[in-house]
Amino acid sequence: MAISTAIILGVGPEDGLGAALCKRFALLGKHILVAGRTKSKLDKVVSNIEANAGKATAFVTDSTCETQIKNLFDAANKIGPVDVAIYNVGNNFPGRIVGMDAEYFEAAWKACCFGGFLFGREAIRRMQSNNAGTILYTGASASLRGRAGFSAFNASKTALRTLAQAMAKEVGPEGIHVGHVVIDGLINGEKAHANYSDYAEQLGDEGMISIEGIVDAYEYLYKQPKTAWTFEVDVRTANENW
Ligand SMILES: NC(=O)c1ccc[n+]([C@@H]2O[C@H](COP(=O)([O-])OP(=O)(O)OC[C@H]3O[C@@H](n4cnc5c(N)ncnc54)[C@H](OP(=O)(O)O)[C@@H]3O)[C@@H](O)[C@H]2O)c1
Numbered sequence: 685m686a687i688s689t690a691i692i693l694g695v696g697p698e699d700g701l702g703a704a705l706c707k708r709f710a711l712l713g714k715h716i717l718v719a720g721r722t723k724s725k726l727d728k729v730v731s732n733i734e735a736n737a738g739k740a741t742a743f744v745t746d747s748t749c750e751t752q753i754k755n756l757f758d759a760a761n762k763i764g765p766v767d768v769a770i771y772n773v774g775n776n777f778p779g780r781i782v783g784m785d786a787e788y789f790e791a792a793w794k795a796c797c798f799g800g801f802l803f804g805r806e807a808i809r810r811m812q813s814n815n816a817g818t819i820l821y822t823g824a825s826a827s828l829r830g831r832a833g834f835s836a837f838n839a840s841k842t843a844l845r846t847l848a849q850a851m852a853k854e855v856g857p858e859g860i861h862v863g864h865v866v867i868d869g870l871i872n873g874e875k876a877h878a879n880y881s882d883y884a885e886q887l888g889d890e891g892m893i894s895i896e897g898i899v900d901a902y903e904y905l906y907k908q909p910k911t912a913w914t915f916e917v918d919v920r921t922a923n924e925n926w
Contacts, residue, residue, distance in 0.1 A: 686763070686764035686765065687713070687714070687715045687739065687763065687764045688713075688714055688715070688764045688765050688766070688767035688768075689714060689715045689716070689717060689760040689761075689763050689764045689765065689766050689767065689768075690706075690709040690710075690712075690714035690715070690716050690717070690766075690767060690768035690769070690770070691716075691717040691719060691756060691757065691760050691766060691768070691769045691770070691807070692705050692706045692709065692716060692717065692718060692719060692770045692772060693719040693720065693745060693747055693753075693756070693769075693770070693771055693772060693773060693799075693803060694719075694720055694747065694770075694771065694772030694773035694774065694822070695718050695719060695720040695725065695726055695729055695772070696720060696722070696725055696875070697725060697873070697874040697875065698725075698728055698729065698732065698874070699873045699874040699895070700871075700873045700874055700875060700895070701772060701822065701867075701871055701873065701895055701898060701899070702720065702729075702772045703725075703728075703729045703732075704895045704896065704898075704899050705770055705772060705899055705902060706718050706729050706733060706740065707729070707732065707733060707736075707738075708899045708902070708903060709768060709770075709906075710733045710736070710738030710739065710740060711736075711738065712903070712906075714739075714767060714768060715739040715740065715741070715763050715764055716730075716733060716738070716739065716740040716741070717740075717741055717743050717756060717759065717760045717763075718730050718733075718740050718741065718742050718743065719742075719743045719744075719745040719756055720744070720745065720773075721744065721745070721746055722744075723742060723744050726742035726743070726744065727742050729742075730742045741759070741763070743755075743756050743759055747771070747773045747795060747799030747800075747802070747803060748794040748795055748798060748799050748802075750802050753799070753802045753803055753806055754806055756806075757806040757807070757809075757810055760810075761810055765810070765814055766807060766810045766811060766817060767816070767817055767818065768817070768818050768819075768820070768906060769803065769804075769807035769811075769817070769818070769819045769820070770819075770820045770821075770822070770902065771799070771800045771803045771804070771819075771820070771821050771822065771844075772822045773795055773796070773799055773800075773822075774795065774796045774822055774824065774840075774841065774844075775795065776834070776837050777791070777792035777795075777796075777834075777836040777837040777840070778833055778834055778837065779833065779834075779835075779836060780832070780833055780835075781835050784835075784836065788836060789835075789836045789839075792836035792837055792839075792840045793836070793839070793840045793843070795840070796837065796840030796841055796843075796844055797840045797841075797843040797844045797847065800821060800844045800847055800848070801847055804819055804821075804847070804848070804851050804862070807819045807860075808851070808855055808860060811855075811859075811860050812855075812858055812860070814859075815858055815859035815860075816859045816860070817859075817860045817861070818860075818861045818862075818863070818905065818906045819848075819851070819860065819861070819862045819863070820862075820863045820864070820865065820902055820905060820906070821844060821845070821848045821862075821863070821864045821865070822865055822867065823841060823844065823845055823864050823865060823866040823867065823916075824837075824841050824866065824867050824868070825866070825867075825868045825869065826838045826840075826841040826842070827841040827842055827844065827845040827864070827866050828842070828845075828866060828868075830842075845864055845866075845916075848862055848863075848864045848915075849864070849915065852915050856913070859910065861905070861906075861908065861910070861913050862915070863905040863913075863914065863915055863916065863917070864915060864916045864917075865898065865901050865902060865905070865916070865917050865918075865919065866916060866917070866918035866919065867893060867898060867918075867919055867920075868893075868918055868919065868920035868924060868926060869891075869892065869893050869920050869921055869924050870883065870884065870887060870891075870892045870893065871892065871893050871895060871898065872884075872889060872892035872893060872894055872895065873895050876892060887923075890921065890922075890923055891921055891923045891924075892921065893919055893920065893921055897919060898919050901917040901919055904917065905917060
C-alpha cells in the first residue's frame with residue numbers, strides 16, 4: 685500500500701513552526717511535502733527528515749497562486765493519498781490604516797486567507813474520495829480580535845478562521861476533519877530571536893510559546909476519533925495576559 689502524505693504549506697526556518705510540523709508528521713510515518721517559497725529553507729528541512737529515516741520532498745509553492753497549489757496536491761497524490769494538509773502561511777502584516785496602500789491590504793488577505801481557501805478546496809477534492817483526512821489551519825491572536833496597527837493581519841486571520849469553521853461544517857459529514865489552532869503569543873523560535881530580539885529577551889523562555897507544545901496541539905487534533913472532534917485549540921503561555 686502507498687505511504688500516505690502530509691502537505692505542510694508555509695515552511696520557513698529550521699527552528700520555526702512549519703519546519704517542526706514537518707518533522708513531527710514525518711515521525712508519524714507520513715511522506716511530507718515540505719512546501720513554501722524559499723527552496724533553500726525547504727531543502728534543509730527535507731535533509732533533516734531524511735537524516736532521521738523519514739520521507740520528505742521539497743515543493744516550492746506560493747500559496748496565493750492557484751496553479752501552484754494544484755500542482756502541489758497533484759505531486760502529493762502521485763506519492764500517496766493526502767491524509768493531512770496544514771496551512772501554516774501567515775506572516776504578520778503590520779501597519780496603520782491611514783497610511784496603508786490598498787495593495788498591501790490585499791496582499792495580506794491573499795496570503796493569510798485566500799491561499800487558505802485554495803489550499804482547503806484542493807485538499808477536500810483529494811480527500812473526498814477516501815471519506816477521510818485532516819485539514820488544519822494556523823491562527824494567531826489576530827484570529828480573534830482587532831488591534832491598532834495590525835488591521836490587515838487581523839482582518840485576514842479572522843477571515844481565515846471563519847473560512848475554516850464553515851469548511852469544518854461543510855465537510856465534517858464526509859469524514860474530513862478541519863481544525864484551527866490559535867497561537868496566542870510569540871513563538872519561541874528563530875523568527876522571534878531574529879526579528880523581535882529585544883521583545884523576546886524581555887519575555888524570556890517562560891513568556892514565549894514553545895514550538896513543540898504547539899505541534900502537540902496539531903497532533904492531538906489529527907489523532908482524534910470521528911466521534912470526538914475538536915474544531916479549535918488555543919495555545920498560550922501561563923504568563924500571557926489574555
Ligand atoms: N511567529 C510567531 O510568533 C507567531 C505567533 C502567532 C501566530 N503565528 C502564526 O504561525 C504561522 C507560522 O508563522 P511563522 O512566522 O512563525 O513562520 P514559520 O512557521 O517558521 O514559517 C512560515 C513560512 O511561511 C512562508 N510563507 C509566507 N508567505 C507565503 C506564501 N504566500 N506562500 C508560501 N509560503 C509562505 C514564509 O516563507 P519565507 O521564509 O520564504 O518568506 C515563512 O517562513 C503563521 O500562520 C503565523 O501567523 C506566528
